[in-house]
Amino acid sequence: MQIMTHILPGGSNDRLSPDSIRLALRLRLLSLIAFPVAAALSAVLQRSFLILLLLAGGMMLVSWIERIRFLRATGETRMPDPGAFWPGFAVRTGLLMGIFVVTLGLLALFRDTSLARGFGWPDLLVAGGTTLIVYLMNLASAQMATGQANLVVAKVNASYQPQRGPADEAGDIIEGEYSDTDMR
Numbered sequence: 001m002q003i004m005t006h007i008l009p010g011g012s013n014d015r016l017s018p019d020s021i022r023l024a025l026r027l028r029l030l031s032l033i034a035f036p037v038a039a040a041l042s043a044v045l046q047r048s049f050l051i052l053l054l055l056a057g058g059m060m061l062v063s064w065i066e067r068i069r070f071l072r073a074t075g076e077t078r079m080p081d082p083g084a085f086w087p088g089f090a091v092r093t094g095l096l097m098g099i100f101v102v103t104l105g106l107l108a109l110f111r112d113t114s115l116a117r118g119f120g121w122p123d124l125l126v127a128g129g130t131t132l133i134v135y136l137m138n139l140a141s142a143q144m145a146t147g148q149a150n151l152v153v154a155k156v157n158a159s160y161q162p163q164r165g166p167a168d169e170a171g172d173i174i175e176g177e178y179s180d181t182d183m184r
Contacts, residue, residue, distance in 0.1 A: 058131030
């Protein structure tokens with residue numbers, strides 16, 4: 001039980017709420033699909049493909065923050081492995097590029113498409129806004145989940161009562177036999 005008591009404080013409720021846990025999980029799910037939706041939105045808005053690099057960078061930033069938060073919650077003081085940055089960035093860029101190209105291809109079936117040639121404020125707004133929204137959703141989700149976990153730990157700790165047995169009453173148990181210290 002001692003390991004579980006190191007969870008960071010969070011949440012202001014005093015009662016366990018399944019709805020709070022459901023909301024935290026829904027926020028996490030929405031944060032997973034926010035960047036692919038932003039890539040599809042960029043294709044619909046016919047923005048430059050360079051926005052995908054910003055979106056992948058935003059994904060890496062949020063992922064890095066979440067890894068640090070997870071390590072701190074488990075009591076680790078080290079930073080996440082920086083060697084995983086470039087492979088992660090490449091995979092995320094490829095995922096977003098695939099969504100961008102498929103969405104653009106579907107749009108090309110129904111209308112004339114032409115991508116923006118430059119990089120502008122709409123690109124920064126979509127990438128920065130998506131990154132900020134995902135960060136805030138993850139932060140709210142972590143706070144709700146931490147609060148609920150603290151409540152569970154508190155209830156378990158409160159309901160745990162050590163067993164009182166014959167050894168607690170100034171006696172000894174040796175190989176399954178009880179011997180009272182007063183009878184010796």
